[in-house]
Amino acid sequence: MTGRTTVDLLSLExxxxxxxxxxxxxxxxxxKLSTEMQCRPPALGSFADATENSRRYSDIHQSYVDQVDRLRxxxxxxxxxxxxxxANYRTAEERNAxxxxxxxxxxxxxxxALKRKEDPRV
Known part of the structure; x- marks a missing residue:
């Protein structure tokens, strides 16, 4: 290795x-996650398992929103x-330097941008 870095502008463009x-x-x-699918859990009823699944659905939805926002x-x-x-390396001399x-x-x-933010939940 020569210790030099080269920039292929065409590939970069x-x-x-x-x-x-x-x-x-x-x-x-x-x-789409923020409008059409805006945290509307399925109507599962009000018994304990339904309530828990509804909460999990909301948590998963928020996780998807957070991940797509990090991707963006x-x-x-x-x-x-x-x-x-x-912009910095338009000429051959600049690329070589x-x-x-x-x-x-x-x-x-x-x-x-890719680092996870701290989870606000305790």
Missing amino acids: DFHQKLAHRLTEAEKALR AAVKAAQSATATIL ANSADIAAALNGVDD
């Missing part, structure tokens, strides 16, 4: 364009990072 489609898909899923945030962070990298620390710094937002 393709990836950046695909992220727009993935963001649209994530937003569509989030919208990660895609947005990746979009921002790839846009920054593309790029180092892994610069690129890693641009991608830090993706890791942050």
Whole structure:
């Protein structure tokens, strides 16, 4: 290994364009979870098992909403990072001067977006 990092702008541009489609898909899923499926548990009745299953359904639904929201945030962070990298390394000289620390710094937002938030429940 030479210790050098190279940036293939064409591949990065393709990836950046695909992220727009993935963001649209994530937003569509989030919208569906937040509207059509907005935590309406099935009508199971009021006996103990039905009440417990209804609560579990609500918890699972909220978990899906949280996960899709994290996915959306990660895609947005990746979009921002790839846009920054593309803007910074337009010429061959800039790409050749790029180092892994610069690129890693641009991608830090993706890791942050993927981290689970603390569970507020006790």
